[in-house]
Structures are given as C-alpha cells and as structure tokens.
Amino acid sequence: MSVTEKDVRYVANLARLSVSDDEVKFYADNLSRIVALVEQMNDAQTDNVEPLSHPQDAPLRLREDRVTEVDQRDDFQKVAPAASDGLYLVPKVIE
Amino acid sequence: MINHSLTELATALRAKEISSVELTLLFLDRIARFGDLNTFITVNEEMALEQAKAADERIAAKEATPLTGIPIAHKDIFCTKDILTTCGSKMLSNFVSPYNATIVANLANAGTVTLGKTNMDEFAMGSSNETSYFGPVKNPWDTTTVPGGSSGGSAAAVAARLAPAATGSDTGGSIRQPAAFCGVTGLKPSYGRVSRYGMIAFASSLDQAGPITRSAEDAALMLQTMASFDPKDSTSVDKVVPNYLDEFHKDLSEMTLGIPKQYFTDGVDKEVTKAVEGAIRTLKKMGADTVEVDLPNSDLGIPCYYVIAPAEASSNLSRFDGVRYGHRASEYDDLADMYAKSRSEGFGEEVKRRIMIGTYALSSGYYDAYYNKALKLRRLIVNDFAEAFEQCDLIVGPTTPTTAFELGGKADDPVAMYLNDIYTASINLAGLPAMSVPVGFDKGGRPIGMQLIGPYMDAGDILNVAHRFQRETDWHTKMPEGYE
Numbered sequence: 001m002s003v004t005e006k007d008v009r010y011v012a013n014l015a016r017l018s019v020s021d022d023e024v025k026f027y028a029d030n031l032s033r034i035v036a037l038v039e040q041m042n043d044a045q046t047d048n049v050e051p052l053s054h055p056q057d058a059p060l061r062l063r064e065d066r067v068t069e070v071d072q073r074d075d076f077q078k079v080a081p082a083a084s085d086g087l088y089l090v091p092k093v094i095e
Numbered sequence: 096m097i098n099h100s101l102t103e104l105a106t107a108l109r110a111k112e113i114s115s116v117e118l119t120l121l122f123l124d125r126i127a128r129f130g131d132l133n134t135f136i137t138v139n140e141e142m143a144l145e146q147a148k149a150a151d152e153r154i155a156a157k158e159a160t161p162l163t164g165i166p167i168a169h170k171d172i173f174c175t176k177d178i179l180t181t182c183g184s185k186m187l188s189n190f191v192s193p194y195n196a197t198i199v200a201n202l203a204n205a206g207t208v209t210l211g212k213t214n215m216d217e218f219a220m221g222s223s224n225e226t227s228y229f230g231p232v233k234n235p236w237d238t239t240t241v242p243g244g245s246s247g248g249s250a251a252a253v254a255a256r257l258a259p260a261a262t263g264s265d266t267g268g269s270i271r272q273p274a275a276f277c278g279v280t281g282l283k284p285s286y287g288r289v290s291r292y293g294m295i296a297f298a299s300s301l302d303q304a305g306p307i308t309r310s311a312e313d314a315a316l317m318l319q320t321m322a323s324f325d326p327k328d329s330t331s332v333d334k335v336v337p338n339y340l341d342e343f344h345k346d347l348s349e350m351t352l353g354i355p356k357q358y359f360t361d362g363v364d365k366e367v368t369k370a371v372e373g374a375i376r377t378l379k380k381m382g383a384d385t386v387e388v389d390l391p392n393s394d395l396g397i398p399c400y401y402v403i404a405p406a407e408a409s410s411n412l413s414r415f416d417g418v419r420y421g422h423r424a425s426e427y428d429d430l431a432d433m434y435a436k437s438r439s440e441g442f443g444e445e446v447k448r449r450i451m452i453g454t455y456a457l458s459s460g461y462y463d464a465y466y467n468k469a470l471k472l473r474r475l476i477v478n479d480f481a482e483a484f485e486q487c488d489l490i491v492g493p494t495t496p497t498t499a500f501e502l503g504g505k506a507d508d509p510v511a512m513y514l515n516d517i518y519t520a521s522i523n524l525a526g527l528p529a530m531s532v533p534v535g536f537d538k539g540g541r542p543i544g545m546q547l548i549g550p551y552m553d554a555g556d557i558l559n560v561a562h563r564f565q566r567e568t569d570w571h572t573k574m575p576e577g578y579e
Contacts, residue, residue: 007455015409015454016416017447018435027451033510034452040398041468044475051470052477054300055286055526055551060329068326075193081423088418091430 001039002032096121097256098574101165101313104259108154108164115147115154115164119208122166126210126257129578132233134252136171137179138211146208153206162320163206168258170249171212172219173199173304174293182295183215183227183245186421186441196293197328198262198304198321205320210258213248217443218412219269219297221245222515225506226445233502234277235575236541240499243273243515249307250277255578260308260317264294266301267400268494268519271531274307275494275544278533280561280571281307282314285552286526287332289318290325298407299330301400301523310571311532311561315339318554334552342555343562348382350560353487357393358518364497370535370543371493377567378491378560388483388490392475396521399476401513402456402469403524409453415441448509477525484550489560492518494531494544518546528554532561533570542573 008027012019019027073086082089096104096113107113126138143166150164174180174192176199181187195203203209216226224232224247234242235255242251246263250273253261263270265283274281282305289304296302306317319339325331354375359368379385417423417437424436442450456465483490496517505512522529528551531544549557565571 003455008451011451011454011458014458015413015450016431016434016438017442017450018439019447027448030448030509031452031455034401034448034513035455037510037513038398038402038456038465038469041395041402041465041472044392044395044472046468046471046475049471049474051467052474053470054330055477055524056330056332061333063326072193076419079190079193079420081417081421090418091427091433093430 001035003028003035097125098572099259100310101162101259101308101316104165105161105163109159115150115208116144118164119143119147119166119210122210122258129255129257132235132238132251132255133230134214134232134248134255134257135168135211136181136183136214136229136248139178139209142178143208143210150206150208160205160320161316162202164208165259166208166210167202168210168213168249168252168261169199170246170261170263171215172264172295173262174295175199175209175212178209178212180212181229182219183217183229184441184443184446185228186415188228188422190420194293197290197323197325199293201320201323213246213252213261215248216245217446218295218408219245219264219266220408220445220449222268222272222512223505224248225502226443228443231502234499235578236278237499237539239501240541241276241502243276243499245269246307247273250274250279250281253277253279253307253309254575256574260306260313262304262321263307264302264304265523266297267404267523268516270305270307271494271519271529271544271546272515274531276499276542278542278570278573279307280310280314280530280532281305282318282530282554282557283522283528284318284322284554285528287330288528288552288554289321290323290328290331292325292327296411298404299411300407301404303523310565311530311558312340314530315558315562332552337555339555339558342559345556345559346382347378347560347563350489350556351384351386351487352378353388353483353490354385355388355390355393355483355490355492357390358492362496363493364537366537367493367495367497367543371545374534374545374564375491378564381563381567386486388486390479390483392472392479393521395472396476396524397513397517399469399472400516400520400524401452402465403473405449405453406456406466407453409450409457412446412450445509473524476521480525480527488556490548492546494518494546498537498539498541498543522548527551528557530557530561532564533573535570
C-alpha cells in the first residue's frame with residue numbers, strides 16, 4: 001500500500017511536525033518505499049501467535065512507594081528555553 | 096603506547112611509566128591532529144585533565160581500579176554532567192546535561208578520564224553516521240567511505256587510536272556494524288545488563304549500551320564496569336555481574352557454534368563470506384564443533400524492526416517539544432505552532448521520516464496491520480533463536496552483508512540503508528548479546544567483521560571465544576595507515 005500525500009499531512013500533524021508542500025511529496029514517496037519493505041511481514045503466518053512487545057516478556061519491577069528523587073528543579077530549568085520563577089514559559093494557551 | 100591494551104595501560108600507569116595526565120594529553124593531541132575524521136562533537140580538554148590529575152592521585156594512593164587513569168570517549172547519546180550532550184542533533188545542540196548517565200557515572204567512579212563526546216547519527220538513527228547534524232565521520236581505513244553507524248564516531252576514534260576505548264549504543268546494530276566497518280571489536284550486551292538511565296532513548300525495548308574497543312579482553316574490562324543493576328532503569332536486570340575475565344578459561348572443545356544457513360546467502364558480499372568462513376575454520380582448528388542451524392524468519396527481521404523501532408521512537412521523541420530543553424523556534428503563532436516549528440527545525444530528515452513511519456504504524460486503522468503484526472513476528476524471531484540455541488552455544492555469521500560503502504553512496508535511499516542491519520537487528524528484537532570481531536579485509540583494504548551471538552545473559556561465552564580467537568589471529572591488531 002502506498003502512503004498518500006494526505007496520509008503524510010495527517011501523520012505529520014499527529015507527530016507535531018510541519019512539512020512544506022515539497023516535503024509532503026518527498027515523504028510520501030519514501031514512506032511508501034518503507035511501507036513496501038515492512039509489508040514483507042505479510043509473508044509470515046502469525047495466526048495464534050501472542051504479540052511480544054518486550055524481549056524480557058516479564059512484568060515490570062515494583063518498588064516501595066517512597067520519594068527517591070531529590071529536588072533538582074533549578075538545575076533542570078537552567079537548560080530550558082524559557083523559564084522564570086520555577087515555571088516553564090510557553091505561549092498563552094487560555095485568553 | 097597508542098597500541099597498548101587497557102590492561103597494559105593500567106600496568107604502565109601503576110609502574111609510573113606514564114601518568115594519566117601524560118596519557119590524556121597524548122590522546123587529546125591525537126584527537127586534534129586527526130580532527131578531519133570528525134569523530135568528536137565535543138572535546139573535553141579541561142575537565143579531562145582535572146580527571147586525569149585526580150586519577151594520578153588515586154593511583155599514587157594505591158586506590159586504583161583496573162580502569163583508573165585510562166582516557167575514554169563517550170558516544171554523544173550519553174548524558175554527561177556539565178558537558179554538551181547533543182545526540183547528533185540540532186534539537187539538542189545547546190543541551191548541557193544536568194546529570195550523568197549511569198554508565199558515565201560507573202566509568203567515572205572507576206577513575207576513567209572523559210576525552211570527549213563522539214559523533215553519531217542523529218538520535219542514533221542511521222547506519223553511516225551521515226545523518227549527524229555535525230557532519231559525517233570518515234572511516235580511517237579509507238576516508239572516502241563511511242565508518243558505519245550510529246556509533247560511527249566511537250568506532251572510528253578507536254580504530255584511529257584517538258581513544259583506547261569508547262562507549263556506544265546499539266538499537267539495531269549501531270555498535271556492531273560500525274565496529275565491523277572500522278576493524279574494531281564491538282559488544283552489544285544482553286538487554287537489561289547495562290543501565291539505560293541517561294542514555295537518550297531511541298527505541299526503549301531495543302536500546303542497549305556497550306563498549307567499542309580493540310580487543311575482546313578490553314571489551315570485557317569495559318563491560319565489567321559499565322554493567323550494573325540500576326533501580327533508575329525499570330528494565331535493568333537484578334543479577335550479579337560476573338567477572339568476565341574469569342570466563343576466559345573455557346576451552347573451545349567445549350563449544351558448539353551454530354552456523355545459520357540464512358546468514359550465508361548470495362546477498363552477502365563474497366569477500367565477506369570468505370573471511371567469515373576462514374575465521375570459522377580457525378575456530379574449528381582450535382577445537383570448536385559446528386552445526387548448521389535454522390533461523391527461518393531471519394529475512395523478516397528488518398521489516399519487523401522497521402516497524403517496532405520507529406513506533407517506539409515516535410513515542411520517545413515526543414518529549415522534544417521546545418519547552419523543557421533543546422531547540423525552540425524563534426517565531427511562532429501559538430503553542431501548537433511552537434511545537435511543530437521547534438520540532439521541524441530541530442529534527443533532521445531521517446529522524447522525521449522515522450517519527451512519521453512510527454506514527455503511521457501506530458495510527459488508528461493501521462495498528463493491527465503493522466505494529467501488532469510486527470510484535471507477533473518478534474515472538475517468532477525470538478523462538479527461532481531459542482530453538483537454535485538448543486543445538487549450539489553461540490551463533491556465528493557475518494556482522495554486515497558488505498564492507499564500508501562510499502560516503503553518500505546510500506544517503507538517498509532509506510531502504511538500501513536499512514538493509515545494512517539485516518544480520519544485526521533481529522538480535523535486538525530478541526534482546527540477545529552479540530559482538531563483532533575483525534576477521535580480515537576485502538581487496539580494497541576495508542575491514543570485515545564476524546558476529547558472535549549468544550543466549551540471553553551470556554556475554555561471557557562470546558567474550559571467551561572472541562578472546563581465544565584474538566590470541567590465534569592478529570586481525571584486531573591491524574591499524575589504518577597514516578595514524579601512527
């Protein structure tokens with residue numbers, strides 16, 4: 001199945017990527033080639049096979065419910081594009 | 096000194112033949128001299144010399160570990176406190192990490208010196224190091240060819256003797272393929288053996304850090320220090336780290352090597368096959384048994400991988416939003432526009448491609464056909480390996496279908512680039528340990544790698560076989576010309 005330009009625009013929006021009209025054509029072409037590659041999976045018979053999402057195939061480890069993090073807010077906000085008074089700054093969302 | 100093993104360097108440091116400061120200056124000088132290879136994104140001169148000074152004091156106080164005072168390089172995917180950590184991307188080109196990755200801390204606690212951060216494919220997505228925002232790395236064996244990727248900077252730096260050892264990460268072959276292309280030794284440990292904390296995530300069910308070195312013995316020493324149980328990584332395995340050097344006693348007559356027929360087809364370059372077959376003959380002469388094994392779904396590893404890895408990547412890379420760290424666009428209309436512009440400016444073409452293909456595979460209507468289908472296939476691939484390991488101790492084959500290709504040679508064809516990982520990606524799907532060791536050169540003088548694959552949590556056997564092979568052969572000691 002080929003990936004259409006409409007698919008590219010839809011997927012790009014889901015992934016919060018902006019793509020120009022030229023790029024849409026470009027990505028539609030090479031995503032189609034990748035989809036053709038992955039569709040080779042259809043050669044395999046997988047009825048009644050349980051999906052495996054992780055090589056360990058085991059439940060995640062549990063830990064005691066207690067605070068283990070130390071406060072590093074100032075260190076972390078030092079690398080933020082815009083922060084002030086301990087808050088991350090973004091464009092206004094609610095008028 | 097540049098050809099010393101890590102053990103020899105440790106001995107020289109303890110015998111005061113050289114100080115860690117002198118050794119660090121020696122490698123810093125080489126990094127500057129061979130800067131054209133573009134192996135480093137950041138050289139950490141000042142801090143390295145402080146670390147070296149501290150290491151010398153520690154050696155004098157007789158409190159040294161086997162790695163104290165040894166300069167190493169870290170792939171730029173590992174967070175290093177107070178050092179730029181870019182992951183090869185414009186997105187993180189201003190990111191000075193506020194903390195250390197666990198492996199960086201483990202190696203620092205052992206007393207290693209951080210020479211700098213090595214170049215890599217952007218977010219580890221690539222097999223040629225050409226997707227780096229900081230430009231491609233050149234292969235020291237032939238500077239018109241790629242070093243492989245994504246840990247191309249680390250592999251090329253170790254090959255050119257710009258660092259005695261380096262760290263790398265491997266999601267679909269990113270340690271083993273560049274190790275093969277650069278004629279060095281690269282080990283991807285079992286999933287969960289080495290902590291992922293502070294390693295910038297690409298595909299979390301596949302990512303694993305490991306060493307790139309000039310020998311199996313050096314790899315064992317590095318892994319010994321890198322590996323640990325880490326409560327900060329939810330998939331870290333709580334199992335004692337064995338003494339890998341102790342595993343070097345097992346004679347090859349106790350070993351059966353599985354040869355998968357799917358790894359020796361017409362799809363592999365004839366010179367690669369010939370070199371790998373030669374190495375297998377050497378292992379047989381040393382006493383190993385061989386048996387043919389079947390990995391029937393091996394051709395489907397790549398299609399399966401190129402659904403799962405991008406799917407996980409599309410989720411992992413959603414964290415780059417221009418809010419908490421990394422690149423933020425300078426102009427935007429509103430929050431949604433800021434996200435989209437920051438991400439589109441910050442990510443390169445291959446990263447965007449993988450985010451989109453992953454988003455596509457996970458989107459409503461395609462989830463079952465692509466993502467769920469890939470997960471089912473993943474179980475079949477895991478089962479294939481499990482059945483093969485009922486007949487053998489290790490699986491042996493080529494690391495890559497070809498030797499290093501020309502810079503720019505595959506840059507316009509993503510699918511051709513992906514097929515580089517044909518013998519490596521399935522191993523990540525199964526979480527197994529695997530290593531590439533040098534076994535020869537093609538007619539053009541480009542290195543060839545052999546891959547040794549082991550059962551889960553059994554890197555010891557791989558290291559032992561590789562170590563014994565390297566005692567019998569000298570491929571791993573060869574050095575590219577012009578780097579003396």
